[in-house]
Amino acid sequence: MKRLTIIGVVLMLAVVMAACGGSSGGGSGLTVSDAWVRAPAIADQPGAAYLVIQNNGAADKLLSVTSDVAQTIELHESMMSGNMMSMSPVPNIEVPANGKAELKPGGFHMMLMGLTRPLKVGDKVQLTLNFEKAGKIPVTADVRDQ
């Protein structure tokens, strides 16, 4: 009976995860969801991208990101120190074991530079995330205006 309950819970989790549209990496415990890109206000200035990386396995690191829409993508962090907000590039973003890394406005984010085409709200953008252990995980991000 107990085993049946566990199987049931696992099945439900699988259904929920599939419904969330998350991308999972091969054999890793990483699930990427809620990926979105903010189109820049001025076409030739950088855009920003955000997502959530859920980790049900060992600690990993997001090392780099590539996309056909940007010549360069840097990982950045906005930080409040004192009451001043500032932004600097970071070499990687840690995804703790059995935890999550959130890339969100005012925190970690990707900076998309040298956009190869104008981004419009509703567009889909393909990003390839490159992790230290999990390797490459492809993700589709929506272009939003928020």
Next chain:
Amino acid sequence: MKQRWIALMLIGLLLAACSHTFAGVAPNPIGPAPDFALTDETGQPFKLSELRGKWVLLAYGYTHCPDVCPLTLSHLRDVKKAIDPNGDQVQVAFVTIDPERDTADIMRQYVGHFDQQFTQKFKGLTGTPPEIAQAAQAYNVKYEKKESTSAAGYSMGHTAEVYLIDPQFNWRMTFPFGVKAEEIAADLQYLMQHPETK
């Protein structure tokens, strides 16, 4: 028993409707908003006090900022959209703290993006470095240039608050970074309906 709960809930709802908890912080005491003279997005001289008669949401930032500044401006757009979508009562003013890169033309393109659904309800203000320093100091805005290894060049550290000025040109409220558009809209709407609030 059940009726008592319903009565209590109704009282609670009524109380919630009467009082308003502000997300912003009011200066103590409330006094005249500091004025400053800059150049607007059309290249013309512009004094903030020209917006007297309107509710003004004032923010500082820079256009090369892809993360925090567009978030603030999209919040202010959403506030305008929620409260005064077709009206002339609420105006946004965005002051650059990066005059080196943000010319009047760049400011026009930048605020134009957030102003799309309105007609000239977003002012984009720039100036000479001393003028910007003065406009920043007026609202206790701090900023500093930060050299960076990023391909996007240097970045600017800056305080990221939003200031609310009333139609009598009094500085009414300061919203810290992280306050949501709905919260700013709720405070503004309350003040518009209860202008006597201190």
